[in-house]
Every structure is written in structure tokens, then in C-alpha cells.
Amino acid sequence: MQPQPLFFRKRRSARTPGGPCADEVAGARPADGRPAEPRAGRGRRGTTVAALLLPPDRTPDGVSGPPTNGAGSGTGTATGAGPPPPRCRGRACEGRDPMNMLCGIGLDTLVERRTASGAGLQVRYSPVCGTSWGRVRDTRVGDRIELTAAGPTRSAEITDALDATAYVYTPMTRTAPGTLVRACFRPAGQTRREECFEATVR
Template identity: 40%
Template sequence: DPAPGCHGTACAGKDPVLMACGLPGRADALGAPHRTGTGASVEIRYSQVCAAAWGRIWHSHVGDSVEISAPGTPSRRVVVTGEADTRAYRFTPMLGDPDQNQVRLCFVPPHGTAQECFRP
């Protein structure tokens, strides 16, 4: 496997796939995956190797988005923009070195429905 491309705060805002933080054996779920009211699934991912967290969404709809946040760090968001995105995992950019217990992931549906938020 390639070496991780970042660690801790250096991962902030970067892509977990491009930085090799999300490779098998390098990332685990923080808590259980959640199924949203619209049927999309969301999950908080964390890599010990990279000391970074991110959100992912799948079984989604065009316009769905997820936003990951933690105290003391800017939140990061990904929006499902096309039909191809609905059939794949989509990832937020990473939070670098967050407090794992304080990470929050919010699902935001496109039509003004209330967001759904989850913690590990």
C-alpha cells in the first residue's frame, strides 16, 4: 500500500481517497452506519494511521449532502451532484486530528426537510 499522504491537522480539507487514508485496514467506522429518512446511508469514518475523520454517504439521491464537523475545526461537506454519485460512496473532505467523541455528521436532504445528525 502507498504511504498515507498526510497525518493529523495536515489532513484537514483533503480527500481521504487521494491521501490513501481510506484504504482497507486504514479506516474504520466511528459508530454504526445510519439510514436516513430518505433511505440514504451515512457513516463517520476514522483513520488511526492518518489521525483524520470524514463522512461518507451511499444509496443517496441527487441533491443530498453530508457535513462533518468537530469543535475547533471547519466543517466539511460533500453534495451528491449527479446520478452517477447516487450509485457510489461519496466522501467529505477530512477533519484533521478531531476529538473522535465530538465528531458529528449531518445528513441534509435537498428539499428543505430537516437535517438528521449523528455522533459516534
């Protein structure tokens, strides 16, 4: 079975489309004001390109798809090479887009929580790239996620109704086993308090 394509339109801020197999994409300026380089977000072109680079049994979110014999029958074993190597590691990934850098495969989920406002928050870790990033969905316009580890705080904000129905995620920050990662969800408005969660990279 061929990977299902993801259809994207170009966006300007740090976001990714909703759904279980979409995580990190190129296309948007990080909300923390870093220079415009390959960026994290809901940008859609990057996920499509990354999906095309993967073998038939892999998806951009690190979830194995159904086995295939390469002939479209959906049976047998996968053929061809494994997933391509990441385009950065460690310090070189700081502030960059995890999908565009091919870091969105073989992930660990360090934190998975439902906030008081109903948003779903996750903190992801790529052992291959040596980085972490946060993502949220089921949000409201004005909600914000911030991720802090050993380096600068990385953040992303929900800016429109499309964001509110998508996974919105931060740029990457460098982490390694033993690094304490802290993710804070800052809901829009003044009626709810921020919620923070911590985890140590395993």
C-alpha cells in the same frame, strides 16, 4: 489474486464510487470552498492509482482480500512489502482527499446509520492519518452531508444521478481519540428534516 481495478472518469465534485471496497478518491473540489488541492470525492483516477500501490492482499478501503502467493493462484501467503505510508498526518491532512493521501486503509467506522430517506451514512476514522470524514450513498440529487469535528466543517453534495448511486464523501478533518465528531445529512427539498449523528473517536 491481483486487486480488482476500479474504472473511473474524471469528475468535479467530492464523491467516490459505490461498492464495498471504494471509499476515498482524489479528484474533486471540496464543496466547502477550500482551495483546490488533492481533494476528496467520487473522483476515479485516484482510487485506481492507490489500488496499484497496494500489495495484492489489500484493497483501498482497508479490507483484506483473499491470500495470494504472488503467482495468481489465490493460495499461500502474500509476498512483498506492506501498504505504503500515508502522505499526510494530522493537520497536514486537513481538507484533503483521504484516498489520494493513502488514508483509506485500516479504518474505523464511528457511525453507520440509515436515514429516513433511505440514504446510508457513515463516519470514518483513520488512526494512522489522525483524520475523519463522512460518506453517504443511496441518495438523491441535492442531498448533502456535513461533518464537523475540531476544525472547519467539511461537506459534500450530490449533484447528479451518478452521484446518487455512488459513495459521496467529504474531505478529511483532523481528529484524535476523544474528539467528538458530528455528521449531518441534509436531504434535498423541504419535506424532510436534517438528521445528525455524533460519535467520539475511540
